[in-house]
Amino acid sequence: MLLSTVLLGFVPGTALASAIDSRQATGSITVNLAQTYQTMDGFGTSEAFQRAVTIKRLSETEQRKTLDLLFSRDKGAGLSILRNGIGSSPDMSDDHMVSIQPKNPGGPAAEPKYTWDSSDNGQLWVSTEAVHTYGVRTIYANAWSAPGYMKTNGNDANGGSLCGVSGATCSSGDWKQAYANYLVQYIKYYAAANISVTHLGFLNEPDLTTSYASMRSSGAQAADFIKILRPTLDKNNLTSIIINCCDTMGWSVMNTMLGQMRSVESMLGTATGHSYTSTATSTLSTKLKSWMTEAGDNEGAWTSAWYSNGGAGEGMTWANNIYTAVTSANVSAYLYWIGAQDRSSNTNSKLIRVVNKAVEPSKRLWAMGNWSRFVRPGAVRVGASGSGVRTSAFRNVDGAVAVQVINSGSEKPVTITTSGAGFVAAKAEAWVTDNTRDCNSIAASVDASGKVTGSVPARSMVTFVLRPAAAGK
Numbered sequence: 515m516l517l518s519t520v521l522l523g524f525v526p527g528t529a530l531a532s533a534i535d536s537r538q539a540t541g542s543i544t545v546n547l548a549q550t551y552q553t554m555d556g557f558g559t560s561e562a563f564q565r566a567v568t569i570k571r572l573s574e575t576e577q578r579k580t581l582d583l584l585f586s587r588d589k590g591a592g593l594s595i596l597r598n599g600i601g602s603s604p605d606m607s608d609d610h611m612v613s614i615q616p617k618n619p620g621g622p623a624a625e626p627k628y629t630w631d632s633s634d635n636g637q638l639w640v641s642t643e644a645v646h647t648y649g650v651r652t653i654y655a656n657a658w659s660a661p662g663y664m665k666t667n668g669n670d671a672n673g674g675s676l677c678g679v680s681g682a683t684c685s686s687g688d689w690k691q692a693y694a695n696y697l698v699q700y701i702k703y704y705a706a707a708n709i710s711v712t713h714l715g716f717l718n719e720p721d722l723t724t725s726y727a728s729m730r731s732s733g734a735q736a737a738d739f740i741k742i743l744r745p746t747l748d749k750n751n752l753t754s755i756i757i758n759c760c761d762t763m764g765w766s767v768m769n770t771m772l773g774q775m776r777s778v779e780s781m782l783g784t785a786t787g788h789s790y791t792s793t794a795t796s797t798l799s800t801k802l803k804s805w806m807t808e809a810g811d812n813e814g815a816w817t818s819a820w821y822s823n824g825g826a827g828e829g830m831t832w833a834n835n836i837y838t839a840v841t842s843a844n845v846s847a848y849l850y851w852i853g854a855q856d857r858s859s860n861t862n863s864k865l866i867r868v869v870n871k872a873v874e875p876s877k878r879l880w881a882m883g884n885w886s887r888f889v890r891p892g893a894v895r896v897g898a899s900g901s902g903v904r905t906s907a908f909r910n911v912d913g914a915v916a917v918q919v920i921n922s923g924s925e926k927p928v929t930i931t932t933s934g935a936g937f938v939a940a941k942a943e944a945w946v947t948d949n950t951r952d953c954n955s956i957a958a959s960v961d962a963s964g965k966v967t968g969s970v971p972a973r974s975m976v977t978f979v980l981r982p983a984a985a986g987k
């Protein structure tokens with residue numbers, strides 16, 4: 515939209531350009547559209563554990579501000595995936611997510627006694643906004659645990675396993691089918707509210723026992739359940755639902771679980787892992803899509819800085835974390851833990867905090883946004899290389915090519931040349947994010963051969979968007 519002014523803003527050979535050139539050699543970035551990698555599903559976050567409830571309590575103005583920051587492509591990060599928690603708790607005390615069947619119906623074969631409060635711990639509201647106001651298409655429904663009465667320890671918290679998977683026998687019987695039916699019912703409640711759940715997970719951090727909803731599982735035990743879940747979904751005409759597994763605490767743990775799940779890999783859709791005990795720095799050994807479904811600086815004191823000293827909560831750190839996961843770990847999606855939170859906790863576990871009703875985004879949100887807004891669902895990562903900067907590139911469904919450049923050194927002029935797929939850049943735009951600028955438009959020009967020239971300021975992330983002549987956008 516700012517195209518015409520941007521295009522001519524930077525003319526190589528002007529005093530400014532030559533001043534820059536004399537300080538540092540030009541970095542050449544080459545983008546090869548003929549070399550293709552993973553297809554992206556997007557970037558996202560969660561309002562689970564009643565974070566949605568606390569946001570819903572704000573005034574309408576503050577609610578809108580929060581939702582805009584999360585999902586709007588003009589006013590916010592333009593996140594494209596929402597991860598919801600499927601409740602397993604008997605009540606909503608503290609931050610419990612209440613179950614759709616809080617009480618044992620009388621055994622695994624008994625007639626189910628589901629209840630629906632049309633709130634789902636506030637998440638139906640966030641989902642409705644995400645989907646119908648902002649056009650989000652990917653809803654990941656993820657259970658942290660089965661309800662307690664389906665588990666070996668009789669509690670939805672404190673670990674325990676699903677009764678009926680290998681090595682987990684219970685006097686109450688085998689609950690695998692009942693748990694599969696329960697998850698199907700949850701999806702049906704959402705469908706009745708006109709929200710299509712697209713991805714379903716039945717485990718969260720199965721390698722960890724905690725005092726909140728948690729359920730242990732090995733890969734073999736997860737496979738036992740998937741053998742029941744997939745046909746149950748299919749029988750209910752939910753063939754398009756993609757099963758995600760297993761949201762392990764550490765990324766590398768997912769490899770161990772996958773090793774025990776080869777027999778059900780064809781029933782699975784996405785291999786999912788978190789970035790706590792190990793981060794997403796290498797590929798999982800699977801042909802399935804991989805998603806990094808939870809990361810956060812959950813202990814660090816709140817910061818909204820882009821860059822100060824490379825701390826774990828800073829925006830530039832997250833821009834780099836995402837870069838590594840996308841380029842080295844082959845992820846098709848990257849999700850931060852909590853989106854917005856209005857609860858007393860002064861850590862970086864969320865992207866946006868609300869204090870005394872004041873909505874405050876961090877630069878972590880904008881780091882997510884600088885990826886999410888430009889790398890849209892369906893974009894295919896393509897070859898990109900450059901010296902002295904970290905770079906990646908994607909071809910979007912609309913034909914535009916987005917090139918990310920992260921520069922942790924001093925200001926660097928760059929050129930971008932593309933090859934492959936018959937792509938010739940005819941228009942170029944660039945946006946910079948650093949300590950003082952908030953995705954400000956900066957100069958980028960393109961010559962008759964399609965070569966793009968621009969500059970990447972010190973300690974910044976710049977996204978170039980290249981469009982072919984025919985796209986007309």
Ligand SMILES: *[C@@H]1O[C@H](CO)[C@@H](O)[C@H](O)[C@H]1NC(C)=O
Pocket residue numbers: 646708
């Ligand atoms: C359901 O959602 C779709 C968009 O996803 C919308 O076009 C349609 O009007 C909605 N239907 C109802 C009954 O709200």
Ligand SMILES: *[C@@H]1O[C@H](CO)[C@@H](O)[C@H](O)[C@H]1NC(C)=O
Pocket residue numbers: 749750751
């Ligand atoms: C699934 O769809 C078929 C064909 O539309 C229909 O006959 C059947 O009743 C549906 N089954 C369920 C469980 O909704």
Ligand SMILES: *[C@@H]1O[C@H](CO)[C@@H](O)[C@H](O)[C@H]1NC(C)=O
Pocket residue numbers: 552553797798800801802803804844846
């Ligand atoms: C990357 O992920 C895709 C699925 O999205 C898979 O087909 C491909 O084999 C993976 N590549 C590597 C190197 O693991």
Ligand SMILES: *[C@@H]1O[C@H](CO)[C@@H](O)[C@H](O)[C@H]1NC(C)=O
Pocket residue numbers: 590591820829877880881882883884887947948951952953
């Ligand atoms: C990029 O980050 C800056 C803050 O550093 C933010 O103001 C800007 O809106 C972000 N851009 C996008 C597209 O999210």
